[in-house]
Amino acid sequence: xxxxxxxxxxxxxxxxxxxxxxxxxxxxxxxxxxxxxxxxxxxxxxxxxxxxxxxxxxxxxxxxxxxxxxxxxxxxxxxxxxxxxxxxxxxxxxxxxxxxxxxxxxxxxxxxxxxxxxxxxxxxxxxxxxxxxxxxxxxxxxxxxxxxxxxxxxxxxxxxxxxxxxxxxxxxxxxxxxxxxxxxxxxxxxxxxxxxxxxxxxxxxxxxxxxxxxxxxxxxxxxxxxxxxxxxxxxxxxxxxxxxxxxxxxxxxxxx
Ligand SMILES: COc1ccc2cc(-c3cnc(C(=O)NCC(=O)O)c(O)c3)ccc2c1
Ligand SMILES: [Mn+2]
Numbered sequence: 001x002x003x004x005x006x007x008x009x010x011x012x013x014x015x016x017x018x019x020x021x022x023x024x025x026x027x028x029x030x031x032x033x034x035x036x037x038x039x040x041x042x043x044x045x046x047x048x049x050x051x052x053x054x055x056x057x058x059x060x061x062x063x064x065x066x067x068x069x070x071x072x073x074x075x076x077x078x079x080x081x082x083x084x085x086x087x088x089x090x091x092x093x094x095x096x097x098x099x100x101x102x103x104x105x106x107x108x109x110x111x112x113x114x115x116x117x118x119x120x121x122x123x124x125x126x127x128x129x130x131x132x133x134x135x136x137x138x139x140x141x142x143x144x145x146x147x148x149x150x151x152x153x154x155x156x157x158x159x160x161x162x163x164x165x166x167x168x169x170x171x172x173x174x175x176x177x178x179x180x181x182x183x184x185x186x187x188x189x190x191x192x193x194x195x196x197x198x199x200x201x202x203x204x205x206x207x208x209x210x211x212x213x214x215x216x217x218x219x220x221x222x223x224x225x226x227x228x229x230x231x232x233x234x235x236x237x238x239x240x241x242x243x244x245x246x247x248x249x250x251x252x253x254x255x256x
Pocket of ligand 2: 141142143204
C-alpha cells in the first residue's frame with residue numbers, strides 16, 4: 001500500500017518569500033548588490049515613515065558626523081552629515097520599525113546558506129539615519145574595510161516623491177565586482193530595500209542632499225568573520241592591559 005505523501009501546499013506568502021529569497025541571493029551573487037522595490041507596501045511604509053519622523057522631531061537623533069581632521073577648520077567639510085539613532089525590536093513607539101526588522105531577519109534567515117560561503121548569524125540594531133537636507137552627504141567610504149564581521153548592508157529608504165535632480169541624495173556605489181559598469185546609482189525611494197556586500201567590493205557615497213532624507217540600515221554579521229574580529233579585539237585588549245600594568249609604578253618599589 002503506497003503511503004500517501006502529504007501535499008506541502010505552499011501558501012501564497014510562502015511562495016512570494018521563496019521567490020524573493022531566490023532573487024536576492026542570485027542578485028548578491030552576480031552583482032554584489034540587490035534592489036527590491038515596494039518591499040512592504042504603502043500602508044506599512046507610511047507607518048514606518050511616521051515613526052521615523054516622530055523620532056526625528058522628538059530630537060532623538062545624534063550627530064553621526066565624522067569631520068575630516070585634515071581640512072583647515074574654516075572649510076570643515078563634513079565627511080558625513082547624517083544624524084542617527086539606534087532602534088531594536090521592542091523599542092518603545094517603534095512597533096513598525098520593529099516589524100521591518102522582523103521581516104528583514106526572516107528574509108536573511110531564509111537566504112542563509114545561499115549566500116556564497118557566508119553564514120549569517122546576527123546583526124546590528126537598526127540605525128535610523130536622517131540627512132538633514134543642508135547639502136551634506138557622505139563622502140566615498142567602505143562600510144566594513146577591516147573585517148569587523150559585518151558582511152551585508154541592508155538599507156530601507158523612506159523618501160516620497162524623491163527627485164534626485166532637485167534633492168540630490170543619490171547613493172552611488174562603485175562596485176569592484178562589476179568592472180563592466182562604472183557606478184550603480186540608487187535613488188533613496190520610498191519603500192525601496194537595498195542590499196550590498198559591506199566590504200571593499202562596494203565603496204559608496206551619499207551625494208549632497210537638499211531635502212530631509214531618511215533611511216534605516218541593518219548590518220548582518222558573518223559568523224566566522226565576527227568570531228575572528230572578536231578574537232582580535234580580545235588580544236588587543238589583553239596587550240593594552242599588560243602594558244598598563246607594566247608601566248604602572250609598582251607599589252613594591254621603595255620611594256627614593
Ligand atoms: C561609531 O559609531 C558609528 C555609528 C554609525 C555609523 C554609521 C555609518 C554609516 C555608514 N554608511 C552610510 C551610508 O552609506 N548610507 C547610504 C545611504 O543612506 O544611502 C551611512 O548613512 C552611515 C558609518 C559609521 C558609523 C559609526
Ligand atoms: Mn555606508
